[in-house]
Amino acid sequence: MTQNPSEEPEATPGPEARLSRLEAQVATLAEAVRVLARGLEDIPSKDVPPEEAARGARLAHELLLSQGL
Numbered sequence: 001m002t003q004n005p006s007e008e009p010e011a012t013p014g015p016e017a018r019l020s021r022l023e024a025q026v027a028t029l030a031e032a033v034r035v036l037a038r039g040l041e042d043i044p045s046k047d048v049p050p051e052e053a054a055r056g057a058r059l060a061h062e063l064l065l066s067q068g069l
Contacts, residue, residue: 028067032060 013021039056 025067025069028063028069032063035063036060 036056036059039053039059
């Protein structure tokens with residue numbers, strides 16, 4: 001049995017739904033920036049291996065991908 005695609009266009013999300021989505025995207029971007037900054041931190045008293053920067057970048061990328069950004 002096959003389903004016919006709906007002939008009616010999908011309803012445009014209202015302002016509240018759009019605002020909620022925007023808030024979630026901003027929260028995800030903020031978390032990605034925090035993770036990236038943590039990986040790039042250079043503490044003078046401690047050597048930060050390059051793997052930490054790569055790990056931070058990978059985690060930030062995965063966060064963005066998980067939210068479709």
